[in-house]
Amino acid sequence: MSQATTPHGGAGDTVRIPIDPVTRIEGHLKVEVEVKDGVVVDARCYGGMFRGFEQILRGRDPRDSSQIVQRICGVCPTAHCTASVMAQDAAFGVKTPTNGRIVRNLIFGANYLQSHILHFYHLAALDYVKGPDVAPFVPRYTNADLITDRIKDKTKADSTNKYGLDQYLKALEVRRICHEMVAMFGGRMPHVQGMVGGGTTQIPTAERIADYAARFKEVLKFVTDEYLPLIYTLGSVYTDLFATGVGYKNVISFGVFPLDDDGKTSLHKPGVYIDGKDEPFDPKLIKEYVKYSFFDYSKPGGLHYSEGETNPNPDKAGAYSFVKAPRYKDKPCEAGPLARMWITNPAISPVGQKLLKELYGIEAKNFRDLGDKAFSIMGRHVARAEETYFVAQAIEKWLKEVKPEAETYAKPEIPDSAEGTGFTEAPRGSLLHYLKIKDKKIDNYQVVSATLWNCNPRDDMGQRGPVEQALIGVPVPDIKNPVNVGRLIRAFDP
Amino acid sequence: MSLSRREFVKLCSAGVAGLSISRMCHPGVLHAMTEGAKKAPVLWVQGQGCTGCSVSLLNSVHPRIKEILLDVISLEFHPTVMGSEGTLAVEHMYAVADKFKGNFFLLVEGAIPTAKEGRYCIVGETTDAKGHHKEITMMELVRELAPKALATVGIGTCSAYGGIPAARGNVTGATSLKDFFEHEKIKTLLVNVPGCPPHPDWMVGTLVAAWSHVLNPKEHPLPELDDSGRPMLFYGENIHENCPYVELYDKAQFAPTFTKPGCKAELGCKGPSTYADCFKRRWNNGINWCVENAVCIGCVEPDFPDGKSPFYVAE
Numbered sequence: 087m088s089q090a091t092t093p094h095g096g097a098g099d100t101v102r103i104p105i106d107p108v109t110r111i112e113g114h115l116k117v118e119v120e121v122k123d124g125v126v127v128d129a130r131c132y133g134g135m136f137r138g139f140e141q142i143l144r145g146r147d148p149r150d151s152s153q154i155v156q157r158i159c160g161v162c163p164t165a166h167c168t169a170s171v172m173a174q175d176a177a178f179g180v181k182t183p184t185n186g187r188i189v190r191n192l193i194f195g196a197n198y199l200q201s202h203i204l205h206f207y208h209l210a211a212l213d214y215v216k217g218p219d220v221a222p223f224v225p226r227y228t229n230a231d232l233i234t235d236r237i238k239d240k241t242k243a244d245s246t247n248k249y250g251l252d253q254y255l256k257a258l259e260v261r262r263i264c265h266e267m268v269a270m271f272g273g274r275m276p277h278v279q280g281m282v283g284g285g286t287t288q289i290p291t292a293e294r295i296a297d298y299a300a301r302f303k304e305v306l307k308f309v310t311d312e313y314l315p316l317i318y319t320l321g322s323v324y325t326d327l328f329a330t331g332v333g334y335k336n337v338i339s340f341g342v343f344p345l346d347d348d349g350k351t352s353l354h355k356p357g358v359y360i361d362g363k364d365e366p367f368d369p370k371l372i373k374e375y376v377k378y379s380f381f382d383y384s385k386p387g388g389l390h391y392s393e394g395e396t397n398p399n400p401d402k403a404g405a406y407s408f409v410k411a412p413r414y415k416d417k418p419c420e421a422g423p424l425a426r427m428w429i430t431n432p433a434i435s436p437v438g439q440k441l442l443k444e445l446y447g448i449e450a451k452n453f454r455d456l457g458d459k460a461f462s463i464m465g466r467h468v469a470r471a472e473e474t475y476f477v478a479q480a481i482e483k484w485l486k487e488v489k490p491e492a493e494t495y496a497k498p499e500i501p502d503s504a505e506g507t508g509f510t511e512a513p514r515g516s517l518l519h520y521l522k523i524k525d526k527k528i529d530n531y532q533v534v535s536a537t538l539w540n541c542n543p544r545d546d547m548g549q550r551g552p553v554e555q556a557l558i559g560v561p562v563p564d565i566k567n568p569v570n571v572g573r574l575i576r577a578f579d580p
Numbered sequence: 581m582s583l584s585r586r587e588f589v590k591l592c593s594a595g596v597a598g599l600s601i602s603r604m605c606h607p608g609v610l611h612a613m614t615e616g617a618k619k620a621p622v623l624w625v626q627g628q629g630c631t632g633c634s635v636s637l638l639n640s641v642h643p644r645i646k647e648i649l650l651d652v653i654s655l656e657f658h659p660t661v662m663g664s665e666g667t668l669a670v671e672h673m674y675a676v677a678d679k680f681k682g683n684f685f686l687l688v689e690g691a692i693p694t695a696k697e698g699r700y701c702i703v704g705e706t707t708d709a710k711g712h713h714k715e716i717t718m719m720e721l722v723r724e725l726a727p728k729a730l731a732t733v734g735i736g737t738c739s740a741y742g743g744i745p746a747a748r749g750n751v752t753g754a755t756s757l758k759d760f761f762e763h764e765k766i767k768t769l770l771v772n773v774p775g776c777p778p779h780p781d782w783m784v785g786t787l788v789a790a791w792s793h794v795l796n797p798k799e800h801p802l803p804e805l806d807d808s809g810r811p812m813l814f815y816g817e818n819i820h821e822n823c824p825y826v827e828l829y830d831k832a833q834f835a836p837t838f839t840k841p842g843c844k845a846e847l848g849c850k851g852p853s854t855y856a857d858c859f860k861r862r863w864n865n866g867i868n869w870c871v872e873n874a875v876c877i878g879c880v881e882p883d884f885p886d887g888k889s890p891f892y893v894a895e
């Protein structure tokens with residue numbers, strides 16, 4: 087596919103800017119924006135890879151799915167594993183013992199901490215913090231709008247930047263420690279062995295729980311003393327980014343971290359917020375569209391995931407992405423930390439409450455008190471950091487609830503035929519796995535992941551995907567250095 | 581490369597008491613670690629993978645990832661880590677490949693899809709003189725970069741053997757580097773570091789050993805590779821034969837379910853057909869490993885996943 091670009095952009099001209107690859111994300115993504123008079127007026131997200139997990143899973147033992155699907159993403163394998171084992175639980179009709187549920191929460195919770203810290207520091211931060219002048223930190227945009235460009239007082243600029251850069255390096259250690267916490271009960275990371283249909287595979291000993299708790303203490307200290315303060319400091323330097331990248335303001339959450347054995351309550355609540363109204367989440371209202379995706383359906387319109395089809399066709403006319411377009415009630419919905427924090431609306435951390443008042447003059451007790459600021463590039467980073475603290479608080483509770491030497495696994499029987507869906511939330515957003523079993527083998531397996539919710543192309547009705555929509559209005563004052571485009575995309579953690 | 585001898589010994593030996601270092605590491609390679617501080621230029625490209633190998637590398641403990649990035653290698657291209665993006669990144673990658681022609685490492689994570697002219701994996705795009713944009717497929721990228729590289733390292737089972745993207749049922753024609761090189765008649769030295777993902781030590785250790793060989797080939801012969809292109813240093817021993825539960829196997833004391841004591845052979849453990857040093861190296865700073873936690877699924881082997889599937893019943 088070739089297209090000419092307008093080489094220079096005078097006033098009133100529309101300039102088309104492709105960014106390919108979009109880096110510091112997991113996977114292959116291209117984004118193309120049209121810029122007029124210094125702001126984005128149109129955008130397209132191109133998902134550049136198809137691996138065919140749906141085809142690969144067909145005909146296998148259903149228990150194998152939790153291992154295979156983890157290889158969808160090396161940053162969030164535990165999320166795919168969680169969705170898969172929940173789908174297995176449902177299809178097998180097995181109830182995980184209480185201790186197994188809590189250990190699963192400890193495994194997945196530790197990876198939440200890992201994923202959010204990795205995302206902010208190692209994927210997003212270089213959009214703001216100036217790294218050392220060596221690879222892989224250079225080359226960088228010549229007009230990169232970094233902290234060192236933003237703060238006029240050079241001494242203050244350098245010290246603020248150093249504060250960020252030191253944390254970047256320290257966070258490498260902290261995220262590794264989070265993986266050690268996952269490995270404590272999960273076996274090894276990336277790609278855990280320890281979660282299976284029916285529970286988890288390793289009985290926690292008192293010693294293991296203590297080892298996990300010791301590491302957790304260190305991570306919590308980093309989150310409270312460094313991650314949260316840095317986010318709010320950054321926000322006070324980039325105040326404009328609290329009003330940039332608004333999007334549809336429609337958000338969805340499937341809920342995550344079950345708090346009882348029947349799955350009736352969870353730490354993050356399931357729910358949707360559409361056109362300014364809260365509504366309960368109803369899985370029946372999900373459909374995936376493929377008019378602009380490189381897939382063919384056997385019939386026109388959108389398909390519910392339980393009748394999902396994955397027939398790739400890279401030659402399809404008019405299509406531009408290997409990502410399908412999931413819709414809820416035919417509406418594009420944003421998923422991720424902002425969505426979850428908006429729907430559950432927990433208390434903001436003490437650090438956050440203090441700094442919001444000091445730096446911004448905002449009295450905020452709960453997340454929704456941020457108001458419209460939440461729907462922005464910086465708002466999404468604040469949501470992620472606050473959620474890291476929120477999940478950490480829950481981990482503290484689970485550490486008190488987990489029982490040494492108590493059973494974590496109930497052996498399931500594989501039924502001849504059954505179906506089940508696992509609904510969870512990957513750190514980056516809503517995730518469901520649908521499993522259909524026939525003759526004890528996988529007959530159909532469908533994954534609707536966070537990237538699909540956020541980074542999808544237009545649907546059959548012509549509506550843009552959430553990231554495409556959020557790009558509209560993003561300032562690009564210098565077309566050679568489209569810094570804010572990458573910032574917006576990475577704030578979603580695609 | 582400024583990796584201390586002590587660090588490198590740790591990397592290769594997994595720190596197990598009583599284990600002969602000389603058996604694990606060629607003495608010449610150890611010697612090289614005290615020489616020169618040249619950083620190896622590395623281009624790390626990603627095809628059909630999940631970034632799990634990159635994330636695993638971040639978990640490196642001896643040395644820490646910070647040291648690897650700042651002192652050991654010069655990571656000139658890596659889609660998940662580098663500061664640059666788009667044309668800036670792609671042009672830099674090609675410039676480095678030309679500047680260090682014959683003198684850089686090409687590290688490949690992920691399989692190479694060959695169906696539909698490789699369009700199942702677009703990795704970036706270039707601009708021609710007329711300002712036209714052209715998408716680059718993973719196939720084209722490897723075809724262009726591999727012949728210029730000093731050596732190519734297949735990082736992870738996807739690039740080494742095809743892995744999950746090439747499993748039964750795949751429609752994308754996903755293939756390994758070895759098969760791709762044969763088809764394209766690319767002669768560049770190829771070393772495989774499989775694993776889904778590979779242990780960080782296997783990646784760093786192989787790279788350091790290979791770079792030492794480059795700096796001084798007479799002193800430091802290339803680490804011995806097995807028939808599947810893996811360094812024997814890390815993949816020379818059988819999981820089952822070295823398993824702490826092998827005595828239970830010999831006494832036929834099998835675990836009936838995951839959480840009960842006993843050897844897990846009857847639950848599907850693939851240790852008997854898997855060669856890697858996980859049993860002594862363990863994972864995530866020595867916290868755990870698959871066999872202790874559940875079962876080995878044989879992720880380092882050329883027949884993973886189809887030959888190892890189903891994972892949860894006996895062989």
